[in-house]
Amino acid sequence: MREDREVLRVIFPTGDSKVVLPCNLLRMIWNAQKIFHINARLPTDLHPIKVLDGVKELSKKLVIVNGDDPLSKQAQENATLLFNIHLRSTLCSRRMIEEFRLSGEAFDWLLGEIESKFNQAIAHPGEMVGALAAQSLGEPATQMTLNTFHYAGVSAKNVTLGVPRLKELINISKKPKTPSLTVFLLGQSARDAERAKDILCRLEHTTLRKVTANTAIYYDPNPQNTVVAEDQEWVNVYYEMPDFDVTRISTWLLRVELDRKHMTDRKLTMEQIAEKINAGFGDDLNCIFNDDNAEKLVLRIRIMNSDENKMQEEEEVVDKMDDDVFLRCIESNMLTDMTLQGIEQISKVYMHLPQTDNKKKIIITEDGEFKALQEWILETDGVSLMRVLSEKDVDPVRTTSNDIVEIFTVSAWEPGLLGRGVGG
Numbered sequence: 001m002r003e004d005r006e007v008l009r010v011i012f013p014t015g016d017s018k019v020v021l022p023c024n025l026l027r028m029i030w031n032a033q034k035i036f037h038i039n040a041r042l043p044t045d046l047h048p049i050k051v052l053d054g055v056k057e058l059s060k061k062l063v064i065v066n067g068d069d070p071l072s073k074q075a076q077e078n079a080t081l082l083f084n085i086h087l088r089s090t091l092c093s094r095r096m097i098e099e100f101r102l103s104g105e106a107f108d109w110l111l112g113e114i115e116s117k118f119n120q121a122i123a124h125p126g127e128m129v130g131a132l133a134a135q136s137l138g139e140p141a142t143q144m145t146l147n148t149f150h151y152a153g154v155s156a157k158n159v160t161l162g163v164p165r166l167k168e169l170i171n172i173s174k175k176p177k178t179p180s181l182t183v184f185l186l187g188q189s190a191r192d193a194e195r196a197k198d199i200l201c202r203l204e205h206t207t208l209r210k211v212t213a214n215t216a217i218y219y220d221p222n223p224q225n226t227v228v229a230e231d232q233e234w235v236n237v238y239y240e241m242p243d244f245d246v247t248r249i250s251t252w253l254l255r256v257e258l259d260r261k262h263m264t265d266r267k268l269t270m271e272q273i274a275e276k277i278n279a280g281f282g283d284d285l286n287c288i289f290n291d292d293n294a295e296k297l298v299l300r301i302r303i304m305n306s307d308e309n310k311m312q313e314e315e316e317v318v319d320k321m322d323d324d325v326f327l328r329c330i331e332s333n334m335l336t337d338m339t340l341q342g343i344e345q346i347s348k349v350y351m352h353l354p355q356t357d358n359k360k361k362i363i364i365t366e367d368g369e370f371k372a373l374q375e376w377i378l379e380t381d382g383v384s385l386m387r388v389l390s391e392k393d394v395d396p397v398r399t400t401s402n403d404i405v406e407i408f409t410v411s412a413w414e415p416g417l418l419g420r421g422v423g424g
Contacts, residue, residue, distance in 0.1 A: 004085040014362045015370030022121035025090045036106040048093035183378035184398040190375035201267045204349040205342035209335040213259040220253040234290045250303040252323040258297040345384040
């Protein structure tokens, strides 16, 4: 019985899964009690050894796959595993004698009835299961009405359900309407909102546009006497001991003012953004910024002219794009295409505590009971399962995707995902 319990905990880790078995044992026991007029108050003549031997003999008679070769034996064991566990659990000697009070005659009748019903339930070779499968699929499909379903506790988060979702699964759609990941977390991150928020920031794709309040281009030929008076104080600090050639900077200035709320929400700093700009444009741009604690968060960006261009300008006028036009192009490219953090395919990530047990963490208590615990989980708009699974503190075992094609691709190295991720 203990071995059976351990096996079931592996097969049904949540503890509330249901499976269809050939016989309804409790109803057959009830029938035996009525047919043989069993009085629950009277002692029974059924011996525990008879119960054990009877159940063992019955298990040997329940054959789905004949043969003595190792493959046939394994197939037979797999085919009857769950029913045999159910049989040993329901027909254990203590329950038979104390709970059901069956007599020896009633127990023999019950064993024969179970064998008969089991054999009737076996599908014959060549059985026309196609029509049965179509009926099983079509019957619940007639009751599907909703196209989308609003996530409880998550604003603006919708998932495709009903007939549209069924069509996506049957057609193996390469572009599902609402691709999404359900990301489960490990350790302290699942219980600590701040740590979960850190992972959210690492996953959600953030461009410069998402944290920008406004931008402006100024003609500012003298940085040490800038036309933007409010920047004068901290700009002077940079130009007192510059780490760049002041004579090479352009007279045109791109001033980017950042939104403090969005910066704080995404846990970004001015230094991180400046590093991204420098990494993307190298020595072609000069980027200076003020302190994260300043009243306004400002980036000042200028084009750095090369020495060769400067000499050409002195000798002759060459056909080239004006600095202000070029700066406008850089601004557009920077706002749209520059990734500050996150995964490009994931446009939005929502963090919430699940309300349904199927998304809660299931643990087994000291009493052997299943208990559902609320832990922070992340829901995404957009999918990139391979990238997300490689992130630190993400649970690679429970994390799932609703993009069936992506699951099939990733399952080349993680086959378990194929059976888990097609829901919702």
